[in-house]
Amino acid sequence: MLDIYHFSYGWITPVLAYFMSVTGCLLGLQCAARGRNATEGRAGWLISAAVAIGGTGIWVMHFIAMLGFTIRGADIRYDIPLTLFSAVTAMVVVGIGLFMVNKPQPTLRSLVGGGTITGLGVGTMHYTGMYAMKSSAVVTYDPEIVALSMVIAVVASIVALWFTLRVKGFLATVGAAIIMGVAVCGMHYTGMASMHAHAGHSTAPTTGAEAMQLLAPLIGISSIVTMLVLISVSLTEIENEEALPPMALTSRSHQEPRPARVTPLPQDEYRTEELSYDGVGAWPRRIVD
Numbered sequence: 001m002l003d004i005y006h007f008s009y010g011w012i013t014p015v016l017a018y019f020m021s022v023t024g025c026l027l028g029l030q031c032a033a034r035g036r037n038a039t040e041g042r043a044g045w046l047i048s049a050a051v052a053i054g055g056t057g058i059w060v061m062h063f064i065a066m067l068g069f070t071i072r073g074a075d076i077r078y079d080i081p082l083t084l085f086s087a088v089t090a091m092v093v094v095g096i097g098l099f100m101v102n103k104p105q106p107t108l109r110s111l112v113g114g115g116t117i118t119g120l121g122v123g124t125m126h127y128t129g130m131y132a133m134k135s136s137a138v139v140t141y142d143p144e145i146v147a148l149s150m151v152i153a154v155v156a157s158i159v160a161l162w163f164t165l166r167v168k169g170f171l172a173t174v175g176a177a178i179i180m181g182v183a184v185c186g187m188h189y190t191g192m193a194s195m196h197a198h199a200g201h202s203t204a205p206t207t208g209a210e211a212m213q214l215l216a217p218l219i220g221i222s223s224i225v226t227m228l229v230l231i232s233v234s235l236t237e238i239e240n241e242e243a244l245p246p247m248a249l250t251s252r253s254h255q256e257p258r259p260a261r262v263t264p265l266p267q268d269e270y271r272t273e274e275l276s277y278d279g280v281g282a283w284p285r286r287i288v289d
Contacts, residue, residue, distance in 0.1 A: 002137055002197040003072040006065075006189065013068035014185070017061045021184045024057025025160070026177035027226065028094075030233045032164035033173070036102055046102060048229050049164070050095030058122060058184055059090040060222045062129055065188055067211055071197045074137035078214050082132035086125045087218075093121025101161045111165070115158030122157060123150040126191050138200040145194035149187055156183035 007014060028049040035045030063083075070076065100114035126149070130139075160183070163176040 002074060002199060004195060004197055005070045005072070006068060006192055008068045008070045013065055014189075017064040017188075018181050018185050020064055021057050021061035022177045022181035023226065024052050024055065024060065025180040025184070026174060027229050027233060028053030028057060029163060029167060029173045029176055029180075031229065032098060032102065033168065034233070034236055035098075036165070042102075046098045047095060048232065050091050050098055051225065052229050053160070053180075054091035054094035054122075055087065056222055056226050057180065058094070059087045059125065059129075060219060061181075061184055062086075062126060062188055064219065065185070065192075066129070066133075069192070071135060071137050073199070074135045074197065076211065077134045078209055078211065079132040079134060080209055080214060082128060083214060083218075086129040086132065089121060089128060090125040093118045093125070096121070097157060097161050098164060101165060106165055111161055112158060115161050116154050118161065119154030119157035120150065122187070123153040123191075126153075126188065130191070130195075135197075136200055137197040140196045140198065142194040142196070145190065149191035149194065152183065152187045152190055156180070156187060159183065 031045045031049035031052055035042045035049060038045055097114035097118035100110050100117070103110070127146075133139075160180050163180065167173050167176045
């Protein structure tokens with residue numbers, strides 16, 4: 001069995017990965033809050049939240065952490081199409097979860113369903129990114145730890161979607177982003193702990209890109225997108241932040257409206273009107289009894 005190192009550069013990569021995860025989650029929560037309260041442009045804000053959380057908060061965090069991953073005695077390269085597919089997967093599944101729960105009357109069923117879909121999608125993103133890693137070593141996974149990482153992903157996604165519905169205020173949003181960053185990093189390193197590398201008979205991969213060749217431009221692009229989202233968030237204020245929709249167990253599709261209550265006025269409040277004419281026009285003149 002070959003030695004695997006997850007922190008080849010010390011604490012630089014995990015700390016930077018966690019910082020990017022918190023940043024992406026914070027921006028995503030801010031965008032989701034604006035989409036939650038927006039009368040127009042709701043879809044645009046939710047898409048921005050999916051890009052921030054799924055792209056920066058999850059995918060960029062994953063591959064920054066991978067910069068510190070090495071296998072002793074083996075070369076590592078990354079399949080570019082699969083790596084890009086994993087990025088799209090992360091943003092799409094987060095978007096699905098956001099659109100499932102962010103509606104006028106969110107329900108517990110939609111929260112659990114959306115969180116489950118998002119969590120399974122995030123796990124798929126993680127292991128797709130790992131499959132995109134080509135090496136001369138033979139990589140195997142511990143099924144029990146893989147299952148644990150998927151459970152963490154699902155639970156973390158449900159909590160994250162709940163945050164997008166219930167958190168308001170900047171300090172509370174920062175706290176939620178910190179918790180989400182811990183959950184994302186925990187899922188990643190739990191999945192990485194399931195890996196085992198063995199010496200193989202294949203030669204070093206000749207196709208694909210090295211970590212820095214692939215990740216440097218991608219991280220640069222994601223940073224630009226993150227800055228654009230940050231500018232949009234900073235220029236937009238949240239309206240009606242105090243009005244958070246109640247969460248029900250199930251949705252009520254058919255609700256009969258309550259009849260309006262009519263309160264009769266006291267007798268002395270009634271007034272009569274008549275028309276007066278001054279030779280130019282008529283206008284109502286109120287007569288008080």
